[in-house]
Structures are given as structure tokens and as C-alpha cells.
Amino acid sequence: MDSSPAGSSDPGNVGDLDGMGASGDLDAPPDLDDLDALADLDARIAGCRACPRLVAWREEVARTRRAAFADQTYWGRPVPGYGPADASLLIVGLAPAAHGGNRTGRMFTGDRSGDVLYAALHDVGLASRGTSVSADDGLELYGVRVTSPVHCAPPANKPTPGERDTCRPWLVRELELLRPTLRSVVVLGAFGWQAALPAFAAAGWTVPRPRPVFAHGARVSLGAQDGPSARSVELFGCFHVSQRNTFTGRLTPAMLRDVLRTAAGAAGLTTRPYDG
Template sequence: MAESVPAGPPPARSDVMFPAYHAPRCRDLAELDARVAGCRACPRLVEWREEVARTRRAAFRDQEYWGKPVPGFGAPDAALAIVGLAPAAHGGNRTGRMFTGDDSGDFLFAALHAVGLASQPTATHRGDGLELYGVRVSAPVHCAPPENKPTPTERDTCRPWLSAELDLLGPGLRTVLALGAFGWQALLPVLGAAGWQLPRPRPAFGHGAQLTLPANGSRQELHVLGSYHPSRRNTFTGRLTFAMLVALLSRAAGLAGLAGQGPATG
């Protein structure tokens, strides 16, 4: 699934070609995660994430922020991938782990725990004991963007990381859940470039949207689902309720063959 490997000498971490060069060359997720964390390819995002890490929010004044790109998190053999938007300025950009330390993550991990795909319902910091069962969480943009709005160029520059990540999950990947319209729109080109045939016109995003991409070569059939993003705006207004997300995660888990994967949640 990884994109073609550019030739030539390795670019510097601040070079726009850094992701495109290194992502397809990563041999495993540990190497990919290390490369992601060292990327400085998008100047606006580098400046913003580091400024946030320096100034900090008053509630977290005594904490040292991560302030770097945030790698994906979860099982290295995940059958279900969850693709969001980007790390939050005072969430993942602070804690160094996707969806950790903010309201969106609290909502998502509580729902994953409710369906037996997470070891606990909370995510506060790296090393808090959280484990995901058969699930990996990532994003098409790995740096916190100003106003949660990456530019199309930033999205495209970062895209090789997501392509390589899905590739490294291998043929065991059976389902991908996109959180929000941005995640949906960023994910489809990655899958299309990998050789899966996308419907035309491309399916519109919506909560509960689902398409099945036929098996292609060494890749098995892939189910793609959409969900409203568990942002504060969506959850506080009731556009996305906890029951809605639990139901969709249960469907995604079933399609991925993960029913009963984790321990009983009681």
C-alpha cells in the first residue's frame, strides 16, 4: 500500500520530501513512529506546535509538552484502524499520544472500552496503562494545526506516513473507521493510490457511511466506515452521542472480526 519510493539522497527533516522519502522505507511501525516524531516538513505546523508547547495552557503549566508530531498508537497487528484529523494542541501535542488528554479522546476511548476494544475508559498520558485490542488509532496529519485546520498542502505532505502505516498493518487490516469529513476525504486517496478501486463518484461522508472495497492482489476485502468526529462541538450538541459511537464501533469491530477481542467490560 505504501507509495512509490523517491530516489536520491535522504532529505533533511525540514525538507518537504522527508515523509515521501522515508515513509515507504520503514520496515516496521516502531521505525515509522520514530520517523514521524522527527519530521519537520511543514514550517507552519512546526512553528505552531512548538509555540503551543512553550506557552502552554494555564491548566498544564507544570507539564512538559511533547511538542512534536504524534505517531499512531495501538496494536501492531490491528484489524481495525481509526483515522482522525490531527492531534489537539493541548491533547496529543501535550501528551505525545493520539487522542490522549482531551475531550475527544475521553469520548473515543470510553466508547472503545465499552465495546471491549480498550483496556480502560480513560487516556491521560503515555504510560497510563491504556492498551487497545486489535485497534490502531492514527491521523492523516500528525502535527497539531492552528484552529484544527491543516492546509491541503500540509495534508498531502503528511499523507505518506498514513499510507505506510496502513501498509505496515498488512493483510490483517480489515476495516478502517474515519472520524469526521476531513479524515474521510484524506483516507480515500490513500486507499485509491494503493490500488483499491473506489466507487465513482466517490461516496459522500456521513455518520454511518459504509463502503466495501473488493480484494486486490495481496490485500483482502476492506470495509470503510465514517463517523462524526468526537469533537466537543459534536458531542456537546448531541450531534454525536455516546450510544451512536458505541453502535458504530460495534459494527466496525464485527466487520474486522474483533467481536470479543478484549476482556469483558462488565
């Protein structure tokens, strides 16, 4: 299996994790102003070791592996965003899954949450296929990029507030690089919503005060600040595509398709009717 995340530069072989220490730099990521391309940002993200707890967890999972994937080489690093550099629609999740993105090296790839998300994107015409199983499966996104406020798989799928804040500069820089084309954003879940609003403010958009509360179907306009690439963005809330939400029916495929179709329209993307 290819251990490089599709669409990103491979910063090196991650199969041999035994030599990697679990200690990291507690400071925020380095100055990112010199990064003027998403590919460069993705490569830098993949080498981050800023949060010791997350470094230890992601590498332990990659060593021990799940029995079903015992013959595979896990990515075991921070997972960069995925999708074209000129995307007009951004999808913001929570964090990679231990045996999903942390295994495959691509956002929402190799787990059931990804199955739900990419099936919906394909249903409305924003993805080339409805499954996402590995970084080399040929999946293409049309005008859409997928990212996360936390790039490492966290224990129990719960990053700490400190880990979220340490990871924020990566998201801020990603938003800055997407600014020329970005028109709308779908945020999956309350955690992503709470993490995204400060990142948008730091990246130059005006967030209403008091800060909007997360809700499925929420829509908020983020005003553009002055500048040559200033442009407002429409922010949409959507329940997360977690197994808990999809298994209980809190989030149905139809609900997800509706949010994606509305957000795509705000982004100027053409969707197709679902005929399934």
C-alpha cells in the same frame, strides 16, 4: 510526566524546543519503502519537520503551554499512531489537539475528544480502560489502532490541503504495513474521510468512483488489488468526536458505540454489550 508516546520509539528529548528552527523541508516525507515495521515508521513520523506552519505552531504551544499544564513537558512533535501492529480495526481521526496529543505524545490522549472515544472503546470491550490521560497510563487497545491523516497539531484545528497532502505518505505507508491484518476502518469526520480515500487508493485498495461521500453511518467496501496480502476493507463513516459534536448531541455515545461495534464485527473482533 513521560514525554514518549506509548508504543513508539522515543526519538529524543523534546522538552528543550528553543534550539529547534521553525523552517522545514517543503518536500514530501522521504522514501518510506525501507520501513518494514510500524515502530520504525512511528519514530520517523515523530521527527518530521516538513510543514513550517505546523512546526512553528506545535512548538510554540509546547513552549507557552496552557496554565493547567504549566508544570508538564509537552511532546511538541508529530504524534504517531497508537495501537498494536496487527490491528484489524483502524480508527482515523483528523489531527492531534494542541493541548491533547501535542502535549502527551499519544493520539486522542489528554483532551475531551479522547475521553469520548476511549470511553466508547472501553464500553464495547476494545480498550482496557475508558480514560486516556497520559502516554504512561497503561491504556491498551485490543485489535485496534488509532491514527490520523495529519500528525501535527494545526492552528484552529484546521490543517491546510497542502499540509494534508504532505502528510499523506505517512498514512499510506501505515496502511501498507497494516495490510496483512486490517479488515475495517472507522473514519471520524469529513476531513478524515477526504484524506483517507486517496491514501487507501495509493496503498493498493480500489476506491469506488465517484468517490463515496462522507456521512455518519456510511459503509463502503474497498476492493483488494492483486497480491499475496490482498484483502478488501470495510470503511465506516462516523461524526468526529469533537466537543462541538458531542456537546450538541450531534454525536452521542450510543451512536459512537454502534459504529464501533459494527466495524469491530466486520474486523472479526468480539465486542461486549454495553451495560452502563
